[in-house]
Structure formats: C-alpha cells, structure tokens
Amino acid sequence: MKHKVEMNWQGNLAYKADMDGHELITDATPQIGGDGKGVSPKKLMLTALAGCTGIDMAMILKKMRVSVDDIKVSVEGELTEEQPSYYKNMHVIYEFFGTDLPHQKIERAVKLSEEEYCGVSALYKKVIPVTSEIIYHEK
CATH class of the missing domain: 3.30.300.20 (K homology (KH) domain)
Known part of the structure; x- marks a missing residue:
C-alpha cells in the first residue's frame, strides 16, 4: 500500500494539503519569513x-x-x-x-x-x- 500527499503552494512559505478530504495548511513562523498561516511541518x-x-x-x-x-x-x-x-x-x-x-x-x-x-x-x-x-x- 502507498500513501501520497500533495502540497499546493499558497504563496510565500505556506502550502495546503488535501489528505483524504481533510485540509491542512503548513507555514513558517513570521520570525523566519512565513506568515504563520498554518502549522509547522516539523x-x-x-x-x-x-x-x-x-x-x-x-x-x-x-x-x-x-x-x-x-x-x-x-x-x-x-x-x-x-x-x-x-x-x-x-x-x-x-x-x-x-x-x-x-x-x-x-x-x-x-x-x-x-x-x-x-x-x-x-x-x-x-x-x-x-x-x-x-x-x-x-x-
């Protein structure tokens, strides 16, 4: 079995993933140049x-x-x-x-x-x- 996640760029450092119909936004903090619009990937x-x-x-x-x-x-x-x-x-x-x-x-x-x-x-x-x-x- 394989799993796949695609991330779509949302501008600046943010990405959006659709995982099985559930949306997730990742982004960096403003301290490192992001907008803080989502969770830290790490x-x-x-x-x-x-x-x-x-x-x-x-x-x-x-x-x-x-x-x-x-x-x-x-x-x-x-x-x-x-x-x-x-x-x-x-x-x-x-x-x-x-x-x-x-x-x-x-x-x-x-x-x-x-x-x-x-x-x-x-x-x-x-x-x-x-x-x-x-x-x-x-x-």
Missing part, C-alpha cells in the same frame, strides 16, 4: 506520534473493556542546535482520567502501542530515542 512529526499512539490507546482499551473518562497524549521533542535541526529525542506523556483506573491494563495497552502497533513510533525509534511516562488523574 511539529507535525510530534502530532503524528501522538495521533498514532492515541488511536492505538483508544482501540486497545476498548478491546480490553477498560472505561476511561479521557485520554491526553502529549509529545515533547528536543531539537538539535545545528542545521538542519531535527528532533534528537521524543518523550510521550500519556494521561488517563477516570475513576478506579486499572493501572495494569492501561500499562499493557501503552506497551502494546509502543512495541507492536504504532508504526510512527516504530519508525522514529529506529533513529532517535523515544521515551514515555504515564500519569493517572483519578477521581
């Missing part, structure tokens, strides 16, 4: 990891019949100082909200996503360290 790498593992979490927990009130996935990436700058590491923070959360099942779901299901994580781990932590918010 930060989309963090978004891809959060989205991939987030989808896994929802699917795995549903199959486990684990009920949570909410899930928040944050990804932090540290950039190199030299050019071209790139993420030299990433850290995923999983936050689970609810009552009487089953920690063991949630930890298993995170491990399954990180080690077996999330293709974005699998690719990133080939080139940079990717770490994670779990935070519970219980009522």
Whole structure:
C-alpha cells in the first residue's frame, strides 16, 4: 500500500494539503519569513506520534473493556542546535482520567502501542530515542 500527499503552494512559505478530504495548511513562523498561516511541518512529526499512539490507546482499551473518562497524549521533542535541526529525542506523556483506573491494563495497552502497533513510533525509534511516562488523574 502507498500513501501520497500533495502540497499546493499558497504563496510565500505556506502550502495546503488535501489528505483524504481533510485540509491542512503548513507555514513558517513570521520570525523566519512565513506568515504563520498554518502549522509547522516539523511539529507535525510530534502530532503524528501522538495521533498514532492515541488511536492505538483508544482501540486497545476498548478491546480490553477498560472505561476511561479521557485520554491526553502529549509529545515533547528536543531539537538539535545545528542545521538542519531535527528532533534528537521524543518523550510521550500519556494521561488517563477516570475513576478506579486499572493501572495494569492501561500499562499493557501503552506497551502494546509502543512495541507492536504504532508504526510512527516504530519508525522514529529506529533513529532517535523515544521515551514515555504515564500519569493517572483519578477521581
């Protein structure tokens, strides 16, 4: 299977993509000559990891019949100082909200996503360290 994304120039440094009927605008910040009309392409790498593992979490927990009130996935990436700058590491923070959360099942779901299901994580781990932590918010 192949995926394809086409970007259409919107003037200056902005581009528009149509991905499966969903529009996305990328642009640079005004500090480097853009207009700030869209998201940073580099930060989309963090978004891809959060989205991939987030989808896994929802699917795995549903199959486990684990009920949570909410899930928040944050990804932090540290950039190199030299050019071209790139993420030299990433850290995923999983936050689970609810009552009487089953920690063991949630930890298993995170491990399954990180080690077996999330293709974005699998690719990133080939080139940079990717770490994670779990935070519970219980009522």
